[in-house]
Amino acid sequence: MQHSTVHDFGKELRRVYLEEAEEGGHNKLDPRLVNAAPDSLDDLMSEMSSSSSYQHLDLRTLLLKTKAMLLKMDQKVQSARLRALIFQHLASTGIPKSMHCLSLRLAEQYLVNAAARSSLPPPEYASxxxxxxxxxxALITDNILAAAVMVSSTMTSAADPEKVVFHIITDKxxxxxxxAWFAIHPVFPAILELFPKLERVIFMHDDVVVQRDLTSLWYLDxxxxxxxxxxxxESDDEGSGDGLCLGKTFGDYINFSNPMLTTSPSSYNRESGFALWPMGSLPPALLAFHGQVLPLNRSWLLSGLGWQMPDPELLQSAAVIHFSGPGKPWLETGHPELRKIWQSQLNHSDELVSSCMVV
Structure with missing residues (x-):
């Protein structure tokens, strides 16, 4: 096709496009047209060239088919992204076979090895x-390996390990x-037990690595x-308290126009399965402790490592790094450089760890 012909074709196509837009054509595509659209530009050209009207090309038809094809492609991309997010979420909640292996080996040790059943903590440390x-x-988890890393990294970073007590809450x-893990792998000189009443605790997630001594956090007023x-x-003024929660008002978590709010809370919770709470950062806890939370300096915690690689300076300076997000450090989906930080807290020569090929 000669240059002038291409130019004329392009000009005519733009004219038809503008006419279509003025008539609201962008919003009128029939879903059936989209479903029947070609899957690629080659398919479109093949379809148009085989048409009996090819000699008298209908630009409006070509435009509609092109728009339908592009919309179909966009829908496929969006669908693929959604599937990727779902698969990523499933991967983040799954437990690798190596960790199942470790748990089973430890359960066996608990049965056959008296040392694995020894008291936690030893009686002399009970006070x-x-x-x-x-x-x-305090740590609430059913992930043995994650608990081991959290404890190990805290001990490595502690200025006075003898003054640290770990309280681990787990399920049956x-x-x-x-x-068995902590009986066979004592955390001496720190103390561990599996939860008494205390005036104060530092609560930890299991997907963290501690990089700095936490003494000053413990004594924080x-x-x-x-x-x-x-x-x-994010907040420019750390001392203001703004941005303490992902949502700043009750309205961010409660739909006050919902007629169910006028019913009994107990019956609503029972019948709706707590459907009132949108997905977010622990909204019930945020509401329960509204106005009772002191904003801490950001250097204490760097989160989001399960989503992306953070700024290297922030990564190095943070007291605790949190692998929040789907890319957990014990999974292949985790960022390779960040996984190395987590894996550095594991004893790779440990017989149980190596036999289950945990790392």
Whole structure:
């Protein structure tokens, strides 16, 4: 096709496009036309060239078919992205076979090895469990390997490991394996037990690595508030408290126009399965402790490592790094460089770890 012919064709196509837009054609595509659209530009050209009207090309038809094809392609891309997110979520909640292996091996140790059933903590340290002069760190998890890394990294970073007490809460199916791990791998000179009443604890997620001593966090003055937490939202003024929660008002979490709010809370919760709460950052807890949370300096926690690679300076300076997001460090989906930080806290020569090919 000569240059002038191409130019004329392009000009005519733009004219038809503008006419179509003025008539609202962008919003009138029949879904059936989209479904029947060609899957590629080659298919489109082949279809148009085989048409009996090819000699008298209908530009409006070509335009509609092109738009339908592009829309069909866009729908496929969006569908693929959604599937990728779903698969990524499923991967993040799954447990690798190597970790199942470790749990089973530890359960076996609990049955056959008296050392794996030894008291946690040893009786001589029992008085430390409620001694508020110690730094008490609480962890709720059924992930043995993650718990081991959190404990190991905290001990490595601690200025005075002898003053650290770990309180691990787990479920029945994991208890024997969790007990066996820490009985066989004592955290001396720190103390561990599997949860007494205390005036204060430092709560940890299991997908974290501790990089700095937490003593000053333990003795932080909360100014009479119930808890301290790092803001979940960017804020230029860290001391203002703005951005403490992902949503700043009750309306961000409660639909006050919902007629179900006028019914009994207990009957609503029972019948709706707590459908009122949208997905977010623990909205029930945010509401329960509204106005009772002290914003902490961001250097205490760097989150989002399960989503993307953070700024290297922030990564190095953060006291605790949190692998929030689907890319957990014990999964292949985790970022390779970030997984190395987590894996550095594991004893690769440990017989149980190596035999289950955990790393």
């Amino acid at each position: 430390c469990l409620t001694d508020n002069s110690y730094i008490h760190i 199916k994991t208890y024997t394996s969790m007990h 909360l100014h009479g508030l119930v808890m301290g937490a790092v803001s979940a939202q």
